[in-house]
Amino acid sequence: MSEPERHPALDALAQAEVPGAVQARIVAGAQARVARHRPLAPWIAAAIASGAVAASALALWVARPAPAGDPAPQPSVQAVPGHRVLAEPGARWQVVEALGDGQRVALSAGAAEFAVQPLRGDDAYVVETPQARVRVVGTRFRVAVEGDCTAVAVSEGVVQVSRLDGTEPASLTAGQQRRICPSPAAQPPRAGVLGPPPGQAWVQQALELIGRGEQPAQARTLMERYLAAYPDGPLAQEALYYAARLALEAGDRPAALARARAFVQRFPDSHRTAWLEGRLPELGAE
Amino acid sequence: MAAAGQPTARPGLAPELFRRLRAGDAQAWGQLFRGYAPRIYRWAVLRGVAPGDAEELAQEVLAVAWRRIDRCRAPEALTAWLYQITRRQVANHRRKAWFRRVFVTDRPPERAFVAEPEGSLAARAVLAGLPGDLAEVLIMRDVEGYTRDEVAALLGLPPGTVASRLRRARAAFEAAWAAREGRGP
Numbered sequence: 001m002s003e004p005e006r007h008p009a010l011d012a013l014a015q016a017e018v019p020g021a022v023q024a025r026i027v028a029g030a031q032a033r034v035a036r037h038r039p040l041a042p043w044i045a046a047a048i049a050s051g052a053v054a055a056s057a058l059a060l061w062v063a064r065p066a067p068a069g070d071p072a073p074q075p076s077v078q079a080v081p082g083h084r085v086l087a088e089p090g091a092r093w094q095v096v097e098a099l100g101d102g103q104r105v106a107l108s109a110g111a112a113e114f115a116v117q118p119l120r121g122d123d124a125y126v127v128e129t130p131q132a133r134v135r136v137v138g139t140r141f142r143v144a145v146e147g148d149c150t151a152v153a154v155s156e157g158v159v160q161v162s163r164l165d166g167t168e169p170a171s172l173t174a175g176q177q178r179r180i181c182p183s184p185a186a187q188p189p190r191a192g193v194l195g196p197p198p199g200q201a202w203v204q205q206a207l208e209l210i211g212r213g214e215q216p217a218q219a220r221t222l223m224e225r226y227l228a229a230y231p232d233g234p235l236a237q238e239a240l241y242y243a244a245r246l247a248l249e250a251g252d253r254p255a256a257l258a259r260a261r262a263f264v265q266r267f268p269d270s271h272r273t274a275w276l277e278g279r280l281p282e283l284g285a286e
Numbered sequence: 287m288a289a290a291g292q293p294t295a296r297p298g299l300a301p302e303l304f305r306r307l308r309a310g311d312a313q314a315w316g317q318l319f320r321g322y323a324p325r326i327y328r329w330a331v332l333r334g335v336a337p338g339d340a341e342e343l344a345q346e347v348l349a350v351a352w353r354r355i356d357r358c359r360a361p362e363a364l365t366a367w368l369y370q371i372t373r374r375q376v377a378n379h380r381r382k383a384w385f386r387r388v389f390v391t392d393r394p395p396e397r398a399f400v401a402e403p404e405g406s407l408a409a410r411a412v413l414a415g416l417p418g419d420l421a422e423v424l425i426m427r428d429v430e431g432y433t434r435d436e437v438a439a440l441l442g443l444p445p446g447t448v449a450s451r452l453r454r455a456r457a458a459f460e461a462a463w464a465a466r467e468g469r470g471p
Contacts, residue, residue, distance in 0.1 A: 004453060004456035004457045004460060005456065006427075006428045006456065007428070007456065007459050007460055007463060009405060009408065009409045009412070009459075009463055010409055010424075010428050010429050010459075012402075012403050012405040012406035012409060013332070013406050013409045013410065013413075013429045014428070014429050014430075014431065016328075016398075016399035016400070016402060016406050017399055017400040018323075018324035018327055018328060018398075018399060018400070019399070019400050022323075022324075022327060022337075022341060023320070023323045023324050023327075025341055026319075026323035026324075026326075026327060026341055026344045026345055026348070027316075027319045027320055027323050027348075029341070029342070029345035030319050030323070030344070030345045030346075030348035030349050030352075031316075031319065033345055033346065033348075033349035034315070034348075034349055034352045034353075275338075278338075279338065282396075
């Protein structure tokens, strides 16, 4: 039996060149990711190494506290794979434990914005403050410890917010906010909590499917159903983005182009716009 | 661009550059990013990651390298270390991909390279259908052009294992290619 030789069909691959624009985008993107990171503060690194922060054996990143007297502190961005945390100056937070692909984060002071990638059903991303627990499926939101209270504001997606003991749970969707204080008397009117908006279940179910990597066609149907029923609903941004990506992955280029165009026009300031804009030419946009 | 059968690059890099990387020299990192970006992108694409995702994946690999360079012990190990990061990122990407079926159907891959011919797309489609352990040996030896010993170092395998996997990979590729061309099996 003869020894198999190198197949000539691989010649074309061996000679394939990476486009210069791709190389430039990778380098720029990597540099941007690096710029968003800061090294561990020496005292925190020492604490972790000595076991003083026992619960944080799985801690990946801890925000550097703003130096005293810093005249114009800049927000620091810390990241772990799949998720981003924009810790504002003075924020104190740390990753306490890993929860599958998610994690549990303790925010003891200050404010931070979290951008969480869709997670599988069993995983979770949880932010805890002295007053509140915020549980995430996949979204972008800000949590601030303000004196004795905690304020949560959602800019994309859906989060579950409760008191730290799990009581008074409520869903917050894009544009909504909630403030949790020690006693009911201290709480302002909960005008921002209106209960689940119509169609939220469709989007939530779709996000869960996406997070589990299952039934993309069903996820796309649910997103499209929401967009048809509530084109200007509070979750339209979320639904439009995923409808575009799901259509793209399904090979439905006309639908992907239409959805991507609509997203870029309606939400030019979204952090997702650049990615979709970059796909427009290959989808046939002129 | 690599000539067929010729190495695109040897593992490792100059000790002085390595020292500067570990010292956090921005210029050195820029040099490394520019040098390795195309290679990491190629690795990801050849392992079946869609071009758009491969760009993001390559960015993350380089960012991880920057954060963890202290874990790379020697300059000659850098390429293998970067490949191991890429490998983990690819596995993670596949596991977390919303559309796992993309990797298991015969949907044609998107163009990823300059003026990529149909033959290249077809070869990538066949590669994507091979078992991962065979595909990566075939990619490193027959596409990227590393020697058997270099492939062994990159993949962390004994040279004998690389040789046996390469035989199986070539046979599997040949069979899949023939089936694609309608020549059986």
